[in-house]
Amino acid sequence: MGLHSDKARETLLDAAEELFALHGIDAVSNRRITEHAGTANHSAIAYHFGGRDELLRALLNRHLEEMDRRRVALVAGLAPDATVRDLLAALILPWIDHLASLPVPSWRARFLFQVRSIPSMGDELAGSAVRNPEVEELIRRLQAALGDIPPRVVQGRSMILGPMVLGVCAEYEQRIQDGTQEPNWAGVGYFFIDSCTGMLAAPVTHPDDFLTLPTTPYLL
Structure with missing residues (x-):
């Protein structure tokens, strides 16, 4: 994975961790995470992690x-x-x-x-x-x-x-x-x-x- 992709992945993790911490897991959509991360690609979580469960596992293992x-x-x-x-x-x-x-x-x-x-x-x-x-x-x-x-x-x-x-x-x-x-x-x-x-x-x-x-x- 390239440096740009690594950076995009970390930005998504940062955004998701903050939103989940503040609002709870179920209250935060994938779209809201991508927007908070500053990307217009609303499928970015699927691209970088495969899905929401995989995003959560990545956060747990961080x-x-x-x-x-x-x-x-x-x-x-x-x-x-x-x-x-x-x-x-x-x-x-x-x-x-x-x-x-x-x-x-x-x-x-x-x-x-x-x-x-x-x-x-x-x-x-x-x-x-x-x-x-x-x-x-x-x-x-x-x-x-x-x-x-x-x-x-x-x-x-x-x-x-x-x-x-x-x-x-x-x-x-x-x-x-x-x-x-x-x-x-x-x-x-x-x-x-x-x-x-x-x-x-x-x-x-x-x-x-x-x-x-x-x-x-x-x-x-």
């Missing part, structure tokens, strides 16, 4: 390589007896570092928050969260480090944590855009690490798990 490289470095630095907090840091910080690297305004967290309202895309989002060996290894080590907590409880708690982290990031991104919040993504990241550590490792006071699902993603 920047993942960058986050994967950061996570690989963090995992390589973990001690064999890494704590729950250390393991969660390796999961969470690549996402937070990515948000911190984006220009203001950014739309990434709000776009992903909107994606969760689409069942099929929510599954795609969950799949992208656990699709690489580093994340799988971190989840395995977390489960081992939380050995005193029943697996079903860990599963239920992590089901809560994922939407919580994403929702707070989406709201924080909005406040930065509005000018009511000075960006401090590092502070947000370490707040999440501490909070998620406390929730996952908290004592179990009831024999029955409140929330269980066959499979749930860990955070992001």
Whole structure:
């Protein structure tokens, strides 16, 4: 693909991410995306992506390589007896570092928050969260480090944590855009690490798990 085509594709991705973040997935037509991208070719999404679902998948997979490289470095630095907090840091910080690297305004967290309202895309989002060996290894080590907590409880708690982290990031991104919040993504990241550590490792006071699902993603 040529440089011009690559640029046109990125412009469409930028336009779609912004509009989806602001208005929701279903409220934005392909035509509106192409117009927001500044192109008169209303079939540009079909040309560059093949269709709307493929556009959404391209948006979901955007920047993942960058986050994967950061996570690989963090995992390589973990001690064999890494704590729950250390393991969660390796999961969470690549996402937070990515948000911190984006220009203001950014739309990434709000776009992903909107994606969760689409069942099929929510599954795609969950799949992208656990699709690489580093994340799988971190989840395995977390489960081992939380050995005193029943697996079903860990599963239920992590089901809560994922939407919580994403929702707070989406709201924080909005406040930065509005000018009511000075960006401090590092502070947000370490707040999440501490909070998620406390929730996952908290004592179990009831024999029955409140929330269980066959499979749930860990955070992001």
